[in-house]
Amino acid sequence: MISESDILNCFQHLVEDKTDSLVLVGSGDDAAVIKSQKANLVHSLDISKIHTHFPNNALPEDIAYRSVAVALSDLAAMGATPSFITVGLTSNKKDINWYKKFTQGIQSVMNEYQIKLVGGDVTFGEINVCVNVFGYINENILIRSNAKPGDNIYITGQLGRGRKGLMDWSNGKKSSFVQHYFCPKINFDKSKYISELASSCIDISDGLLKDLGSICKLSKVGAKIFYEDIPITNDIDDLSYGDDYELCFTCPKIYKEKFNKKDFFLIGEITQGKNIELIKDNISVDLKKNGWDSFE
Numbered sequence: 001m002i003s004e005s006d007i008l009n010c011f012q013h014l015v016e017d018k019t020d021s022l023v024l025v026g027s028g029d030d031a032a033v034i035k036s037q038k039a040n041l042v043h044s045l046d047i048s049k050i051h052t053h054f055p056n057n058a059l060p061e062d063i064a065y066r067s068v069a070v071a072l073s074d075l076a077a078m079g080a081t082p083s084f085i086t087v088g089l090t091s092n093k094k095d096i097n098w099y100k101k102f103t104q105g106i107q108s109v110m111n112e113y114q115i116k117l118v119g120g121d122v123t124f125g126e127i128n129v130c131v132n133v134f135g136y137i138n139e140n141i142l143i144r145s146n147a148k149p150g151d152n153i154y155i156t157g158q159l160g161r162g163r164k165g166l167m168d169w170s171n172g173k174k175s176s177f178v179q180h181y182f183c184p185k186i187n188f189d190k191s192k193y194i195s196e197l198a199s200s201c202i203d204i205s206d207g208l209l210k211d212l213g214s215i216c217k218l219s220k221v222g223a224k225i226f227y228e229d230i231p232i233t234n235d236i237d238d239l240s241y242g243d244d245y246e247l248c249f250t251c252p253k254i255y256k257e258k259f260n261k262k263d264f265f266l267i268g269e270i271t272q273g274k275n276i277e278l279i280k281d282n283i284s285v286d287l288k289k290n291g292w293d294s295f296e
Contacts, residue, residue: 024040024141025078025141025143033078033080033137033141039136039137039138040136040137040138040141041134041135041136042075042078042080042134042135042136042137043132043133043134044071044074044075044132044133045071045130045131045132045133046067046070046071046074046130046131046133047128047129047130047131048063048066048067048070048128048129048131049126049127049128049129050126050127050128053066053067053070054066054067054182055166055169055170058182059101059182060093060098060099060101060102060105061101061102061104061105061108062105062182062183063102063105063127063129064087064102064103064104064105064106064108064109064129065105065106065108065109065182065183066181066182066183066184067087067129067131068085068087068105068106068109068110068131068133069109069183069184069185069186069245070184070205070245071085071131071132071133072109072113072115072133072186073184073186073203073205073245074133074203075133075135075188076186076187076188076190076191076203076247077142077191077201077202077203077247078135078137078141078142078143078201079137079140079141079142079191079192079194079195079201080135080136080137080191081135081136081137081188081192082113082114082115082133082134082135082188083115083116083134083135083136084115084116084117084118084134085110085115085116085117085118085131085132085133085134086117086118086119086120086131086132087106087117087120087129087130087131087132088120088121088122088123088129088130088131089102089120089121089122089123089128089129089130090122090123090124090125090126090127090128090129090130091122091124091125091127092124092125092126092127093127108183113186113188137195140195140196141195142191142194142195142198142200142201142249143200143201144200144201144202144214144215144218144219145200145215145218145219146199146200146219147199147200147215147216147219147221147250147270148199148219148221148250148252148270149221149270149271149272150252150253150269150270151199151200151250151251151252151253151269151270152250152251152252152253152256152259152266152268152269152270153212153223153225153248153249153250153266153267153268153269153270154248154249154250154251154259154264154265154266154267155204155208155230155231155246155247155248155249155264155265155267156187156190156194156246156247156248156249156263156264156265157187157231157244157246157263157265158231158232158233158244158246159204159208159230159231159232159233159238159239159244159246160232160233160234160235160238160241160244161177161180161181161233161244162177162180162181162184162241162242162243162244162245163233163234163237163238163241163242163243164177164233164234165177165178165179165180165181165182165243166181166243169181169182177233181243184243184244184245185245186245187247190247190263190264191247194247194249194251197251197252197255197258197259198249198250198251199249199250199251199252200215200219200249200250201247201248201249201250202214202215202247202248202249203245203246203247203248204242204244204245204246204247204248205242205243205244205245206242207239207240207241207242208225208230208238208239208240208244208248209239209240209276209278209287210240210242211248212225212248212276213276215248215250216270216274216275216276217274219270220274221270221271221272221273221274222270222271222272222273222274222275222276222277223268223269223270223271223275223276223277224268224269224271224276224277224279225267225268225276225277225278225279226267226268226278226279226280227278227279227280227281227285228280228281229265229266229267229268230265230267231265236280236285239278240287250270
């Protein structure tokens, strides 16, 4: 069975040109950074598909909000400020009210993050949403490949809320977790603060284990994390589920006092080697599931 990473690797040779001085950060991070005169342009693209990224009975306004918000999360992971978006919609709905409610969701997320819609497209077919997000950044670009052995590992919030929200939705239960699943809040204020001090960063969209693994792979390091220090909602599977859209970042130990706040959770440290070690009750846990993959 092929994985998402297998398919992405097929495209890798197309984006490995290191000679273009305008491309400050290319493929492999949460977003690309393009050099410009006043501020660097940051761009990312995200595709959300029915049955895969949202349930088939989801409300159109929730589909719209969620699709844009999860795309914006990539900008937060880079330390960028969001500016504008384009939205491509494929839908087989024939009721104009469905589209009006969809645009209400777009309007809500635009108002929330003070961004503009500058274009898009619509075509007929099974529902999926393609969102291009653009932002700007001056300095302090957050990337995945700069973690160093000895760095502390932090996350910005509780894991498992998205998973619990989808479970509640599936069971017909209304809860704050359902709201979090469909309308995740992307904290650009935390992102900006982190960007001043962090050595690497990634958003937790595919599960902590997989996303931290991306930092380790690109930085050529390992990690040791402690289960008891990780704020979770349900159980150990929260570490590999995803849909949290918190940030996972690393930072030199000299800045530890800067993150002694309730909104930052110290969960471990970067190590020599290549593997992630999870410690639970002082015992190393066998990590059977790495993270979420849309092709599995």
